Amino acid sequence: xxxxxxxxxxxxxxxxxxxxxxxxxxxxxxxxxxxxxxxxxxxxxxxxxxxxxxxxxxxxxxxxxxxxxxxxxxxxxxxxxxxxxxxxxxxxxxxxxxxxxxxxxxxxxxxxxxxxxxxxxxxxxxxxxxxxxxxxxxxxxxxxxxxxxxxxxxxxxxxxxxxxxxxxxxxxxxxxxxxxxxxxxxxxxxxxxxxxxxxxxxxxxxxxxxxxxxxxxxxxxxxxxxxxxxxxxxxxxxxxxxxxxxxxxxxxxxxxxxxxxxxxxxxxxxxxxxxxxxxxxxxxxxxxxxxxx
Amino acid sequence: xxxxxxxxxxxxxxxxxxxxxxxxxxxxxxxxxxxxxxxxxxxxxxxxxxxxxxxxxxxxxxxxxxxxxxxxxxxxxxxxxxxxxxxxxxxxxxxxxxxxxxxxxxxxxxxxxxxxxxxxxxxxxxxxxxxxxxxxxxxxxxxxxxxxxxxxxxxxxxxxxxxxxxxxxxxxxxxxxxxxxxxxxxxxxxxxxxxxxxxxxxxxxxxxxxxxxxxxxxxxxxxxxxxxxxxxxxxxxxxxxxxxxxxxxxxxxxxxxxxxxxxxxxxxxxxxxxxxxxxxxxxxxxxxxxxxxxxxxxx
Numbered sequence: 001x002x003x004x005x006x007x008x009x010x011x012x013x014x015x016x017x018x019x020x021x022x023x024x025x026x027x028x029x030x031x032x033x034x035x036x037x038x039x040x041x042x043x044x045x046x047x048x049x050x051x052x053x054x055x056x057x058x059x060x061x062x063x064x065x066x067x068x069x070x071x072x073x074x075x076x077x078x079x080x081x082x083x084x085x086x087x088x089x090x091x092x093x094x095x096x097x098x099x100x101x102x103x104x105x106x107x108x109x110x111x112x113x114x115x116x117x118x119x120x121x122x123x124x125x126x127x128x129x130x131x132x133x134x135x136x137x138x139x140x141x142x143x144x145x146x147x148x149x150x151x152x153x154x155x156x157x158x159x160x161x162x163x164x165x166x167x168x169x170x171x172x173x174x175x176x177x178x179x180x181x182x183x184x185x186x187x188x189x190x191x192x193x194x195x196x197x198x199x200x201x202x203x204x205x206x207x208x209x210x211x212x213x214x215x216x217x218x219x220x221x222x223x224x225x226x227x228x229x230x231x232x233x234x235x236x237x238x239x240x241x242x243x244x245x246x247x248x249x250x251x252x253x254x255x256x257x258x259x260x261x262x263x264x265x266x267x268x269x270x271x272x273x274x275x276x277x278x279x280x281x282x283x284x285x286x287x288x289x290x291x292x293x
Numbered sequence: 294x295x296x297x298x299x300x301x302x303x304x305x306x307x308x309x310x311x312x313x314x315x316x317x318x319x320x321x322x323x324x325x326x327x328x329x330x331x332x333x334x335x336x337x338x339x340x341x342x343x344x345x346x347x348x349x350x351x352x353x354x355x356x357x358x359x360x361x362x363x364x365x366x367x368x369x370x371x372x373x374x375x376x377x378x379x380x381x382x383x384x385x386x387x388x389x390x391x392x393x394x395x396x397x398x399x400x401x402x403x404x405x406x407x408x409x410x411x412x413x414x415x416x417x418x419x420x421x422x423x424x425x426x427x428x429x430x431x432x433x434x435x436x437x438x439x440x441x442x443x444x445x446x447x448x449x450x451x452x453x454x455x456x457x458x459x460x461x462x463x464x465x466x467x468x469x470x471x472x473x474x475x476x477x478x479x480x481x482x483x484x485x486x487x488x489x490x491x492x493x494x495x496x497x498x499x500x501x502x503x504x505x506x507x508x509x510x511x512x513x514x515x516x517x518x519x520x521x522x523x524x525x526x527x528x529x530x531x532x533x534x535x536x537x538x539x540x541x542x543x544x545x546x547x548x549x550x551x552x553x554x555x556x557x558x559x560x561x562x563x564x565x566x567x568x569x570x571x572x573x574x575x576x577x578x579x580x581x582x583x584x585x586x587x588x589x590x591x592x
Contacts (some may be wrong), residue, residue: 048583055586223585246582 010184012040012208015053015189016201021046027209029182031095032165039184042209047176047217050205054147054174055223057202062144062172065285066120072198073170077196080109083189086157090185095159107260108162114265122171122270130278137281142274144172145250146225149218151211151232157183159259161190161206164230167269169203176205176224178215184208212236221241226250226273230257299442300430302481303516304472317548320542328578332369334539335362335571336370337557338413338564339528340396340592342377343496352381356388356592363572366579372568374427378403386424395592397427397462401452404495406431406468410451410515417455428452429462431495432479434469440461449486462490462528462561467506468498476506480513487579490526496563501531504541511549518550527554530563536574565592 011018017283023043028035040046061069080087084105091101127141148168153160157180168175179187192207206216213233216226219240229240232255244251256263300319322330339360342351352375359372374395377385385396398420402408408416417428430452436444453461463483467476483491491510494501507529514525527546533539539562544552569592573584 051583204356217583220582221585222582222588 496531
């Protein structure tokens with residue numbers, strides 16, 4: 001007897017839950033003329049709700065010990081590994097070959113492991129003790145920028161998104177990502193991985209939809225502290241930078257793509273979303289020779 | 294005079310209340326009407342600080358915020374009042390002088406209400422003597438649960454007398470009453486005993502104010518008004534921290550009691566973080582951009 005296949009409803013990911021878009025709209029990305037799914041066409045209000053969730057989650061996430069954040073990122077990789085077959089299948093539905101799909105999933109898992117390792121190390125590397133004239137102990141250390149918007153690369157369904165999210169959450173930020181418009185399946189499934197891997201709700205929020213429609217709200221929203229833009233449209237970049245002036249938002253542009261290269265495996269990606277806090281601590285001269293520091 | 298039996302207060306239809314609240318929550322208020330509503334909400338807030346860690350400095354800062362909610366927006370109203378512990382009434386009175394902002398003080402062994410009548414009266418008197426315009430008292434919930442309704446009535450009447458010209462708000466602490474029937478009963482007692490306002494909660498117990506419990510109290514106020522012709526005010530307090538919810542309260546008041554109650558003489562919000570959310574919404578309406586908390590003064 002034949003059975004009817006149960007199709008998955010692809011929803012968005014806000015604050016640890018999977019709501020449909022508040023607008024009730026959807027779109028149908030196609031692959032070789034065939035519709036690959038009914039996908040939420042997120043609206044301005046979904047962005048707003050995601051920012052509220054991200055803001056709420058950011059403080060507690062940053063306050064976790066670095067070691068614990070590392071464990072959580074490692075856990076994401078573990079769950080990704082277990083779901084490998086599903087990701088490969090979805091990547092193929094989105095037009096990838098089997099060999100390419102397997103490579104992309106493997107690299108995504110490895111990338112998560114890479115940044116899991118950095119969670120409790122980047123602060124030591126980027127912090128410093130600064131020589132100053134006067135009896136002060138002067139040191140700089142890293143603090144997360146806060147809520148970060150991510151405009152994912154439009155040509156990479158999974159690896160591009162993972163490569164953007166990993167360094168940002170490794171550094172104690174929370175984020176709101178817009179998935180690639182025409183390759184959204186893996187992004188939503190990745191959200192399911194996040195939901196089941198000890199990542200607190202709200203630390204990562206993933207929206208699907210029209211990048212052009214949502215982009216201005218990422219630029220103007222005052223409660224988004226930084227935006228990582230992983231595409232190459234110069235007009236959009238200019239618009240984003242112009243909108244961002246109002247609250248001096250940090251805009252980081254990574255147009256290269258090429259997610260398989262080492263360029264996406266370095267700790268400076270974490271540093272891009274860190275603020276430097278410098279502390280002047282008064283000291284007394286400990287020894288007759290002068291400061292002990 | 295025959296004593297009224299409050300155990301005969303009308304029963305509340307829970308399904309009906311919940312259904313009406315669900316319909317009110319589905320309402321959408323946008324643009325100009327929203328801006329008007331937001332300004333009205335701001336003007337109805339009793340900006341409140343009731344912490345063990347309160348200081349004169351904190352009270353003065355809050356009073357400044359009550360008078361100057363957000364100076365970069367023109368034409369903003371002040372809040373209705375500031376609400377503090379009796380010890381800070383003098384500080385608050387001095388800080389809001391000449392601004393039209395009222396000073397409310399909690400009294401009667403707030404928040405538990407467990408103390409003798411004598412101490413409660415003195416507590417009230419100190420607040421009033423120090424210049425409080427309004428007194429927020431708590432009822433003895435323990436006595437209420439024991440069915441000692443006359444005690445509650447007498448207590449409220451005595452405090453009302455001690456208030457003199459100050460307006461009396463009676464806190465029922467609905468989170469501890471348990472059922473809508475009991476909320477209705479306590480509302481009836483408080484209004485008959487002379488309350489100028491009935492208020493849901495101290496803010497120290499969860500759940501604090503909710504839409505359904507407020508609707509039960511608004512219905513009680515309506516019945517009291519029809520029976521006696523006397524208007525009684527309503528103050529939901531605690532747990533109302535966003536503008537959308539506050540707008541729903543306004544809709545409910547308008548539909549239950551009518552436009553006459555939509556002034557800060559007859560309706561108040563007891564809140565602290567609500568003010569900043571309202572200001573963020575107003576700024577959003579003015580500038581078009583969503584706002585962040587860090588651009589608003591701490592409340």
